[in-house]
Amino acid sequence: MMRQYITGLLLFIAAAVLSACGSPEDKTLSNIETIERETIPALTETLQNLIDFESEQSGLFNESIADESLDNFKNDQSELYNNLNERTELANSLEEIETDLKSAAEDFKSYDVDDSSELNEEMLTNLSDTSAGLAESLQAVRSGYQDIKNSEISFFESLAADGADYTMMTEGIAAVNEQHEQISQNYAQINEQLAEIRSYGNTVKQALGEETDGETASLEETNTENSGADSKAETAYIVDGETSSIVPADEHTDAKAVLLTIDDAPDQNAVDMAKTLKNLDVPAIFFVNGMFIESEEGQSMLKEIHDLGFEIGNHTYNHFNMQELTPEDVRLEIADTSDLIEEAIGERPRFFRAPFGVNSEASIKVAEEENMTVMNWTYGFDWEPDYQESSALADIMVNTEMLSDGANLLMHDRSWTAEALPDIVTGIQDKGYSFIDPALISSEGGVTE
Numbered sequence: 001m002m003r004q005y006i007t008g009l010l011l012f013i014a015a016a017v018l019s020a021c022g023s024p025e026d027k028t029l030s031n032i033e034t035i036e037r038e039t040i041p042a043l044t045e046t047l048q049n050l051i052d053f054e055s056e057q058s059g060l061f062n063e064s065i066a067d068e069s070l071d072n073f074k075n076d077q078s079e080l081y082n083n084l085n086e087r088t089e090l091a092n093s094l095e096e097i098e099t100d101l102k103s104a105a106e107d108f109k110s111y112d113v114d115d116s117s118e119l120n121e122e123m124l125t126n127l128s129d130t131s132a133g134l135a136e137s138l139q140a141v142r143s144g145y146q147d148i149k150n151s152e153i154s155f156f157e158s159l160a161a162d163g164a165d166y167t168m169m170t171e172g173i174a175a176v177n178e179q180h181e182q183i184s185q186n187y188a189q190i191n192e193q194l195a196e197i198r199s200y201g202n203t204v205k206q207a208l209g210e211e212t213d214g215e216t217a218s219l220e221e222t223n224t225e226n227s228g229a230d231s232k233a234e235t236a237y238i239v240d241g242e243t244s245s246i247v248p249a250d251e252h253t254d255a256k257a258v259l260l261t262i263d264d265a266p267d268q269n270a271v272d273m274a275k276t277l278k279n280l281d282v283p284a285i286f287f288v289n290g291m292f293i294e295s296e297e298g299q300s301m302l303k304e305i306h307d308l309g310f311e312i313g314n315h316t317y318n319h320f321n322m323q324e325l326t327p328e329d330v331r332l333e334i335a336d337t338s339d340l341i342e343e344a345i346g347e348r349p350r351f352f353r354a355p356f357g358v359n360s361e362a363s364i365k366v367a368e369e370e371n372m373t374v375m376n377w378t379y380g381f382d383w384e385p386d387y388q389e390s391s392a393l394a395d396i397m398v399n400t401e402m403l404s405d406g407a408n409l410l411m412h413d414r415s416w417t418a419e420a421l422p423d424i425v426t427g428i429q430d431k432g433y434s435f436i437d438p439a440l441i442s443s444e445g446g447v448t449e
Contacts, residue, residue, distance in 0.1 A: 023116075024111040024112055024113050024116055024119060025116060025118060025119060025208055027107070027111055028108070028111055028119060028123075028124065028127075028204055029204070029205070029208065029210065031104055031107050031108060031127075032127070032201040032204060032205070034104070035101075035104055035131070035197065035201070036197075036198075036201060038100075039097060039100050039101060039104070040194060040197070042097055043094070043097050043138070043190075043194075044194070046090055046093060046094060046097070047094075047141075047187065047190065049090055050087055050090050050091065050145075051187070053083055053086055053087045053090070054087065054180070056083060057080070057083045057084070057087070059250075059252065060072070060079050060080050060083055061080065063252040063253070064078075064080055065159075065169070065437075065440070070159050070160060070164070073156045073157075073159040073160040074160040080156065081156070084149060084152055084153070087145060087148070087149075088145055088146075088149050091141060091142050091144075091145035091146075092142060092145075094138045094141060094142050095138075095142060097138060098135045098138040098139055098142070099135075101131045101132070101134050101135035101138070102131075102132065102135045104127075104131045105127075105128045105129070105131035105132035105135065106128075108124045108125075108127045108128035108131065109124065109125075109128045111124055118207045118208050119204065119207060119208075123200070123203060123204050123207070126196075126200040126203075127197070127200045127201065127204070130193055130196045130197050130200060131197065133193055134190065134193040134194070134197065137186055137189050137190050137193060138190075140186050141183060141186050141187075141190075144179065144182055144183045144186060145183070147179050148176070148179045148180065148183065151175055151176050151179050152176055154172075155172035155173075155175065155176055158172055159172070169437075173439070236248070236249055236253050236440035236441070236442070237249060237253060237406075237436055237440050237441045237442065238441070238442045238444060238445040239373055239374075239375045239408075239441060239442075239445040239446040239447075240406070240445065241445060241446055241447055241448050243378065244375045244376040244377055244378060244408045244446075244447065245378050245404075245405075245406035245407060245408055246258075246259045246406045246407075246408055246436050246441060247406050248406075249442060254434060255405045255406065256405050256432060256433055256434065257405070257406070257433060257434045257435065257436045258403070258405075258406065258407040258408070258409055258428060258433050258434075258435060258436065259284075259285070259406075259407070259408050259409060259435070259436045259438070259441075260277070260282065260283070260284035260285070260409050260411070260425075260435055261284060261285045261286075261287060261313070261353070261375075261377065261408065261409060261410055261411065262284055262285070262286050262287065262411050262412065262413060262417075263287045263315055263353065263410065263411070263412050263413070264287070264289060264292075264315065264319070264412045264413045264414075265286040265287065265288045265289075265292065265302075265305070265315075265413045266286070266288060266292055266293070266298060266301040266302050266305060266413065267289075267292055267413040268413060268415070269413050269414060269415055269417070269418040270286055270301065270305060270413045271301050271304055271305060272418055273413070273417070273418045273421055274286065274304070274305040274308045274310055275308065276418070276421050276422060277310070277421070277425070278308045278309065280422065280425050280426075282425050282435045283309070283310065283311070283435055283436070283437040283438060283439075284310055284311070284435075284438070285310070285311045285312070285313045285351055285438045286305050286310055286311070286312055286313065287313040287314065287315035287351070287353045288302060288312060288313065288314070288315055288337070288341060289315050289316060289317060289318070289319055289337070290316070290317030290318070290333075290336055290337035290340050291317055291318055291319075293340045293341070293344055294340065299340075299343065299344040302341070302344045302345060303344050303345055306344070306345040311350070311351065311438035311439065312341055312345060312349050313349050313350070313351035313352065313353060313372075314334060314337050314338055314341065314349040314351070314352045314353070314367075314370075314372060315337070315352075315353050315355065316333040316334060316337055316354065316355055317332070317333045317334075317336050317337045318333060319355045320333060320355060321355060321356055321358050322354050322355070322358055322359055322360040322362070322363040323358055323359075323360045325360075325362075326362075327361075327362035327365075330360060330362040330363050330366060331362070331366050334352065334363065334366045334367065334370065335366065335370065338370055338372075348370065348371075349370075349372060350371070350372060350373060350438075350443060351372055351373050351374075351375060351438070351441075352367040352370070352372040352373070352374050352375075353374070353375055353376065353377075354374070354376075357376040357377065359374065359447060359449075361449075364447070364448060364449065371443065373441070373442075373443055373444075373445065373446035374446040374447040374448070375408060375446055375447060376408070376447060377408045377409070377410035378402060378404075378406075378407040378408040378409065378410075379400060379402040379403075379407065379409065379410065380409065380410025380411060380412075381393060381396050381397065381400075382411055382412050382414055382416065382417045382420075383412060387416075388414070388416050389416055390416050390417075390419035390420035390423070391420070391423075393416055393417060393420040393424070394420040394423035394424050394427060397409065397411075397420070397424045397427070397428075398423070398424060398427030398428055398431070399427075403428065403431065403433075411424075
């Protein structure tokens, strides 16, 4: 009985030893199969879940920022925080996959193929290096998500603080999105590495006369502008093409809000108006004319407005009627202004408004080529003689029947408008309206004819 037991044990050990000492061809194929059947599916599922949570977080952020009380930022049990925790846990779970890939890389490196007629050192080196590189990419994702967690929590807490303002929000969004941009680059690299592993694995299989696999699963492409705290907030508001009112993109976005816009800047009053709005914590678009920013002084004024956190729009160079110009002159009016704006603030404008609200086929075409959303306005009065006095202007801007959800308010760089601005803002707020951040307006929509 004992002899049978010992014999059985020896046979078991012998089988284990033989398995461990299998041919490099068999061990290489086994390693490739494990990666393709187990490691990569687990990896792609985890990363795809991360991408899905990022997309969900973008919508949660837009919904939360539209709430004037900012309750979701103040409550660490809110869906916003829960989403962040879910993403962090998923990222941390990548460590096990990372360990498996490092082990596979070491195994490929250890196989002796000197006596193999089918395999060579280059084949295994490619598999080893790519597996190790993929492991490093996952480590970068894990590290990146720790940075994202710290950045988002810091941002959320800043918005929950009593001193939260528009600048704090825009700077926080920029910081968070910078982290997400890096993660997106990691995703792109991982997709390339997955394709390389499939290719190198198939090369080995072909050499050994084995059937090759199809394409390895890859990640869906992710738009970093819709990840994290969405600085463009593509789904928050849309410019209605017929009325130029600003309408919610979905039911979660606050509809009782209006947009402030200031044309003919920066002439004499735009910088002071920007400072007033900054102090009131109210965003706006300043539509500029190229003729005002030719000089160093004009460029400096525009940069100051932009540095205060305000969106800059294109209002043509000379404020001509677009329908009275040739297509060539229309192009110069618009493109030259965008060039000057970019020279001053380092970016081209996202919005275009035609002088007098009169567009032409050419102006629409050029704006489209320049990736600008075209808008007119809902109402404005400060160019009319009866309202070129601050109290009269403030009264009509606040009490007109045209003040409604999504109203696009037109004002100009004028002294009486600058003086009326505080009363206009507080009067509109007293009626229960918030002010739309232009960064939350989609590049889709707008005037098209």
